Amino acid sequence: MMAGKKGSASVFEYQLLEAATNKFQESNILGEGGSGRVYKAQFDEKFLAAVKRLDGTGQDAEREFENEVDWLSKIRHQNIVSLLGYCIHGETRFLVYEMMHNGSLETQLHGPSNGSALTWHLRMKIAVDVARGLEYLHEHCNPPVIHRDLKSPNILLDSSFSAKLSDFGLAITAGTQNKNNIKLSGTLGYVAPEYLLDASEFWELNTSHHFDMQAMPQLTDRSKLPNIVDPVIRNTMDLKHLYQVAAVAVLCVQPEPSYRPLITDVLHSLIPLVPVELGGSLRVTEPVNPVCPEPSRH
Structure with missing residues (x-):
């Protein structure tokens, strides 16, 4: 079945991948990203x-x-x-991953369901899962790993909506960024500016497209904050929790690196917002306060 191994990854024969994907039929396509299509591969009844x-x-x-x-x-x-x-077949390269049954975060938010499967608490769980993955890369890998392309298409969700980071093609170890890395440095607006260009160049090039320049006025004004929440969940969360998430977001997009929190600090700020049954420390004992409460009938 496999032709060899590199670390924990096996080398797959091309004929095996072709058979498992039914010759890469369109009906087996799970999604399509910037680097290529992803196919469902059924190797046997269980795999x-x-x-x-x-x-x-x-x-x-x-x-x-x-x-x-x-x-x-x-x-x-x-x-x-x-x-x-993985598999190398002529000029074509293939990567074989564990199956993530709920696809990417991007597909869940912007696909046919428009985020309807993702409650506020599930979204907080996904944020905590992502923070845990990043904490491992930053704090437990030696040397630390910088992902550089963290965005919703690269956050994958399993059958219970546990989130996993994917697409490490642009990752580097801390301290290795230089001008030679510019063409491999990820997506504008998602990567820290110091890992892309000199900060002055970054702001000049991308002021009109950068997330925090557009969202900052709403993130820092509590009266406007609910306006930028996804309508699907707008009336479902405790406002105090929404304010806390916004405060963390504002810190994370500070232009000056030394003002941003460590991912460990972000993680510990978010864990109390996730119910215990979803991997956090929040004990939900009563209904949350809606953003727009029902008017009194008395």
Whole structure:
């Protein structure tokens, strides 16, 4: 079945992937990202996986593929997706991942369901899961790992909506950023400016597109804050919790790196907002206060 191993990742034969995806039929497509399509692969009755076919060619694409295999062959954490193996077939590269039954966070939020499956508490659980994954990369890997492409398409959700970080093609170890990394540095607006360009260049280029420049007035004004909450959950959370999340978000997007909190501090700020049954420390004993309470009938 497998042709060999690199760390914890197996080398898959191309014919095996072709058979498991029914020759990469369109009906097996799970999603499509910037680097290629992802297919459902049924190897046998019990073994189901996701196969990403990488479309890019050239040195950059090869470097990203090798980076992904290298990192995920070494990293093991409950909030980081497992790479089961890979395949090289001519010019085409394939990555085989554990199956994440609820797809990406982007698909859940912006796909056909428009986020209806994600309650406020589930969204807080996802945020905590992501923070736990990042804390592992920043605090427990030696040297620390900087992901550099953390966005909703790269946050995958399993059958219980536990979140796992994926796509480590652009990851680097702390202290290795330099001008040679610019073309491999992730998505504008998602990566810290000091890992992309000199901060002055960054602000000049992206002021009109950057998240915090648009959202900051609403994030820092409690009367406006509910206006930027997803309508699907707007009336469902405790306002005090919403204020706390906004305060954390404002700190995380400070232009000056030394003003931003460590991911460990972010994690410990969010854990109390997640119910115990979802992995946090919040004990839900009564209904939450809606943002817009019902008018009194007396």
